[in-house]
Amino acid sequence: MKRAIRVKVNGTDYGRDVDVRSTLADFLRDDLDLTGTHVGCEHGVCGACTVLVDGAPVRSCLMLAAQADGHEVATVEGVAPSDDELHPLQEAFWAKHGLQCGYCTPGIIMSARAFLEESPTPTDGEIREMLSGHLCRCTGYHFIVEAIAEAARAMAARRKP
Amino acid sequence: MKPAPFEYLAASSAAEAIEALERFGDEAKVLAGGQSLIPMMALRLARPSALVDINRCGDLEGLTETGVTLTVGALARQRDLERWARPRSPLFREVLAAVAHAPIRNRGTVVGNLVHADPASELPALLLCLDGEVTARRTAGERVVPAHELYLAPLTTALASAELATQARFTLPPDGAGWGFAEVARRHGDFALVGCIAVLALDGAGIVSHARLGFFGVGGTPVRGTAGEALLLGREPTAGRCVEAAKAAAAALSPDGDIHASAGYRKIVSATLAERVLAAAVGRCGKAA
Numbered sequence: 139m140k141r142a143i144r145v146k147v148n149g150t151d152y153g154r155d156v157d158v159r160s161t162l163a164d165f166l167r168d169d170l171d172l173t174g175t176h177v178g179c180e181h182g183v184c185g186a187c188t189v190l191v192d193g194a195p196v197r198s199c200l201m202l203a204a205q206a207d208g209h210e211v212a213t214v215e216g217v218a219p220s221d222d223e224l225h226p227l228q229e230a231f232w233a234k235h236g237l238q239c240g241y242c243t244p245g246i247i248m249s250a251r252a253f254l255e256e257s258p259t260p261t262d263g264e265i266r267e268m269l270s271g272h273l274c275r276c277t278g279y280h281f282i283v284e285a286i287a288e289a290a291r292a293m294a295a296r297r298k299p
Numbered sequence: 300m301k302p303a304p305f306e307y308l309a310a311s312s313a314a315e316a317i318e319a320l321e322r323f324g325d326e327a328k329v330l331a332g333g334q335s336l337i338p339m340m341a342l343r344l345a346r347p348s349a350l351v352d353i354n355r356c357g358d359l360e361g362l363t364e365t366g367v368t369l370t371v372g373a374l375a376r377q378r379d380l381e382r383w384a385r386p387r388s389p390l391f392r393e394v395l396a397a398v399a400h401a402p403i404r405n406r407g408t409v410v411g412n413l414v415h416a417d418p419a420s421e422l423p424a425l426l427l428c429l430d431g432e433v434t435a436r437r438t439a440g441e442r443v444v445p446a447h448e449l450y451l452a453p454l455t456t457a458l459a460s461a462e463l464a465t466q467a468r469f470t471l472p473p474d475g476a477g478w479g480f481a482e483v484a485r486r487h488g489d490f491a492l493v494g495c496i497a498v499l500a501l502d503g504a505g506i507v508s509h510a511r512l513g514f515f516g517v518g519g520t521p522v523r524g525t526a527g528e529a530l531l532l533g534r535e536p537t538a539g540r541c542v543e544a545a546k547a548a549a550a551a552l553s554p555d556g557d558i559h560a561s562a563g564y565r566k567i568v569s570a571t572l573a574e575r576v577l578a579a580a581v582g583r584c585g586k587a588a
Contacts, residue, residue: 205309
């Protein structure tokens, strides 16, 4: 069963016919070739496929592509402001060795982006609670916590006049 | 594409969704937040022949507080309830923080969680402790099912497959009631192995006038610790009496064992958590819940 959808992804409008069985993650990766969104467990546990839908982080493996019709999606491909500039979160993950193998990173970056908008000056405890929704099998969560804390500081410094 | 094939209908109103549920019959499922249904379909534990998506039903949105009750529409996300609770209810806030993780709560609905009836879930136990109810609608009419009649077995409620749960109502704790919440899970946000909620209110003389003790993760359905409540009602909630009540409530439970925790472990932890949440509730009596 196919269904026609229109979705805005990272600011670009796309119209496609999708199988109703397709998840949003499948749609992003297979139909739009946006393979920055990673799929790990495909049942909502690992958090690797997290994207923003209308600004809120959601698991793209737990949403049907058909449900994204008329909505706005943001993926890791749209995080950097330009081709030669990184977002402060990406910069901090690089500087603090938060990437490690990199598989879980896109999901964490998307969650952290929404998280820092809501909590611009988070405590380590709040960062850890946010991170509890993401599995990193390199298990180096310390570096990831440091990277997010560093990004929060950098973004706060930027906001100061 | 992991799920088995299904028909998909995006309903634009509750009436259209109910009509579709009746037309598709027993094998159809309602798709709300999808945070439990889609994983079950991905693992092919669920193979509905049709999904009736209610996410575009504007008439199922909303969260209304009257001061006495809180009514939650079928499309209110767990995150909406969390935002409502932040400045108003530390009890709801603490319970919701234990429900999975923010990206799940952004999609997952309160009513969907309630009628999914996972025995390890926090919200059904909260509904039970707050004398809540769920409204179920079909073409023929509407009925209200109180929480204590809703839960029959794991993932099984008293609702029929052609009924749509349109809203849930919680009775807010009485003024000045104290509360306690605790759970043991392997990781933050994971399924609880055992969890416990208490709501207590005292009269002017310091005597317990309202007592609710609820457990989850300790059997097929959430369960009230009525044996414990009875020991506290009409009495002063001394530390010793709270321990006795916790023990009595836990003794009446018959939890199951699984690979994560034996039945015996769950029973011991139930008593410990009940003791803690009762002590916390007594300590908070007099403060707004």
